[in-house]
Amino acid sequence: MSRASAIDQFLQENQGAYLAETIRLCAQPSVSATGQGVLECARLVEQILQNHGFQTWKIEGYGNPVVVGRAAGRSERTLLFYNHYDVQPPEPLELWDSPPFQPEIRDGVLYARGAKDDKGEFLARIAAVDAVRAANGGELPCGVLFVVEGNEEVGSPGIARFVQDHLELLQCDGAVWEEGGIDFEERPGTSLGRRGILALELEVQTLSRDAHSGSAHILPNAAWRLVRMLTSLKDENEQILIPGFYDDVQPISELDLELFRRLPDSEAHLRETFGVRGFVGGLTGFELKKAVFNPTCNIQGITTGYQGLGNKTVIPARASVKLDFRLVPDQNPTDILKKLRAHLDTEGFTDVQITYTDYMHPARSAADHPLVQLAARTAEEVYQKPYQRIPMTGGSSPVYAFAGPLGIPVIDAGVGFGISNRTHSPNENVRTKDFHNAARHLARILDGFAEAR
C-alpha cells in the first residue's frame, strides 16, 4: 500500500475521533474580544498537542498565551502550522439554529463557533500529523511546529514581537497558514502573497474653535485644508504622489502574469456584489486581476464639522482622515511613513499631525517554490481539479511576521475559505467531507515536505 493510501485509510477510519476532538474544542468558548474562556482554551490546546505527541510551550507576554508545539522528525527540515484558538464573538445569538458553543452535526455539517475558524482547521492538521506518522511507521518524516495564538480575531497585535523574540524556537523551513485550500467553487489553490498595510490618522486644525461661516472669506477652514492635503497624496489617475513611494515596488514576474491569466474572472461577481458601475481607473479583465500589485492609498473615513440634519453655518476648526496604504513587495511601511511625513512638510502641510499609526509588512512566496509545487501536486490528487496559484491577495495579514524574520515560504492549505462556512457569522460551520479532504491534503504536504527543496 502506498503511503498516500495508508494516509487516506487512517483518516477514513479515524474521522469520527478527530471530529469528536473538534467538537470538544469548539465547546470551549474562547472569545478574544471579551476574554471569555480564552485561558481555559489555551490549556485545552496545549493538552491536545501533548496528547498527539508534541512537546509544548505556553508563552505569556504577548496578549493571550501563545501555544507552541514541537515534534521531531526523521529529516532536519521542519514545517510550521500557524493556527489560532480564539474565535469571534458569537452574537447575535438569536440567529443561531443551535447554540454556538454546543457543537452539533446535522446532515454532514458541523455547526459551532470556531468549527471552521480556526478550531476545525487546527484539528484537521492534528489528524494529518497522526496519519503521516501512521503511514511512516510511527515516525514523522520532518519536524512539525505548531504556533496556536489567541489574539488573531483582535488583529494579532503581539505576534510580530513574539516571533522576533523566539526566532530559535520557531526555526523552520516553510509554513502553512491558518486556512485555505478550496474556494467557493471548490477549486483548490493558495495565495502566495499578502499586501502590507500602513494605517494612519491625519489631523489638521486651523482655528482654536469652530467659527460662523459668515467669516469664511477670512478664517481658514480645516475641512478645505484636509481636502487640499488629500489631493496632494494621489492624482486623478490613482498615482500616489509621495516622492519615492514606488521606489521599492518589484516588477510582476512573467510567471505571476501567467498565473493571473489562468485565474478565473471575478469581474461579474464583483459588479454584482458591490453594484459597481466602473472599476478604479476603468480597469477590466486581465488588468483588473493584476491590479492587486498596485499599492493603494485608501480613505477609510473623514471626520469634520457638522454632520447632523440640514445645515449649520459653521467653519470647522478641525478635520481628520483615516487612511490606509496597501503596500506591495518590497515596500516598507516605516519607510513609507517617513516619505509621507517628508512629502507633507515639503508641500507646506507641516501643520498636519499624524495621530495614529499601525502597520504590517507585505509578504510573498515564490510561485515556483518547491513547497508551492508540492501543495499543487497533492491538491490536484485530492480534489481532482487544477490548482490555482494566486500571486497576491489584496488584504494584509501577520503572515509577514513569520515569513520575514524566519525567511520561509508560506502557503494556505486547510478546510477551504470559500465554501459557505459563515465564518464570523451565526451558524458558522464546516462540512465533514471538507474537513476530511483538508486532512488528506495537509498530510500529503507533510509527508512530502522533507524532499520539497
Add this chain to the structure above:
Amino acid sequence: MSRASAIDQFLQENQGAYLAETIRLCAQPSVSATGQGVLECARLVEQILQNHGFQTWKIEGYGNPVVVGRAAGRSERTLLFYNHYDVQPPEPLELWDSPPFQPEIRDGVLYARGAKDDKGEFLARIAAVDAVRAANGGELPCGVLFVVEGNEEVGSPGIARFVQDHLELLQCDGAVWEEGGIDFEERPGTSLGRRGILALELEVQTLSRDAHSGSAHILPNAAWRLVRMLTSLKDENEQILIPGFYDDVQPISELDLELFRRLPDSEAHLRETFGVRGFVGGLTGFELKKAVFNPTCNIQGITTGYQGLGNKTVIPARASVKLDFRLVPDQNPTDILKKLRAHLDTEGFTDVQITYTDYMHPARSAADHPLVQLAARTAEEVYQKPYQRIPMTGGSSPVYAFAGPLGIPVIDAGVGFGISNRTHSPNENVRTKDFHNAARHLARILDGFAEAR
C-alpha cells in the same frame, strides 16, 4: 423747544413705563424652537401695538403668526420696523442668576430672555413712536409699519413667502432691521448689506455597500470621489471654479472702499479669538476688511466612512458634504445652484446628488442713501461719536426678503449689538441707558424720515 429736545424729554419722563412694558413682554415665554408660549406672546404683541395706536393684523399660514401693525402719518412715506417676538430656548437654566422669564433690573441692567433679542428692541421702537407723536402734536410725520414675526430664532422659514404674499400691505419706503446701533466699543453704526447664502448637501455613492480596503485597487471609493468633486469647486487661491459664478458680482464702489478704510481694524481681535496663524489667502489689513465682498464656498462638514477609534479597513460606499456659498450682490442663489449642477455634469460628476438646499439672497443698501445719512447724523447727535457704515457683513439674514420685493433700503438701528448682552445665552440683558439711547436715536430717524429722500 426743538423737536429733538421734546423727544428726549418725553423719553426721559416715560422711561419707567416702557421698561415696565418690556418686563411684561419678557415675562411671557415665546420659544419658537419648542412652541412654548408663542401664541400667547403673539396676542400680547398685537395688544401692545393696539394700545399704542396701531391697526393690527395677525397673519397665519407662515409658521407662527406674523403680527403686523400700521399707523398713518402726515406724509405718504412709511418706515417699516422689522422685529420678532420669539426667543431662543432659555436652557441651561442653572446658569441664570435670575429666572429667564422673571425679568429683573439690577444695577441699571434688565435681565431676561428676550430683554435684548428682540423684545427690548421692539419696545424701544414703540417708545420712539410715542415720543415722535408727542413731539409732533399727536400726529406721526410719516406712516409706521411694524412686522413682528415669530420664527426668527428658527431661521425665518416663512418670511420670504409672507412678504411676497403681502406686498400691498407692506408697501413702504425704508426699513429698520431688528437690532443694531452701537458696537462692542459703543461706536454707533449700521450694516449696509448682508451676503446671500446657498446651503447644500451633496452626496456620492460608488458602491452598493462598504467594501474591505484590500480591494481599494479596484473598487471605487466614495470619499476619494467626494474629495475630487470638492477640488473641482475651488482652487488653492480660493477662486471658485464654477463657470459663471462671478458673472453677477458687482464691483466695490469707491465710497465702499473709503468706508472700509475708516472701519477699525479687527485683525488682532480675530487672531486672538480664533487662534488664527494666517488668514485665508494671507490677507491682512485693508484687504482683510474688504474681503467680505468675496463670495465663498465653505465646507460645513463631511460625513464618510469609519469615524471611530483606531482604524477600520473599509472603502466607504457613500460620502456627503454640507456646503454653503455666501453670495454678494447681484449673485442669485437659484442661478448659482443651476451653474453648480451644470459644472458637476460637465466635470463628469453626474452621479453627485444634491440632497438638500436652502438659500437667501444677498441684500444691500447704498451707503449714501438719504435714510443712511439720516441715521448717521442722528446717531452722532445721540452717541457723540462718529457713525460707522459697514458696507457688508459676512452673514446672511432675511433682510433680502423685504429689501428685494419692496425695493427699499434697510438699516440697523436699536439697542446695540456689540455690548455684552449675552444674546442667546444665560443672563441675557440690556442696559437701561442703551434702551433709552436706542429710543432717542430711533425717534430721530422716524422724525426725519418724511424728508429723507
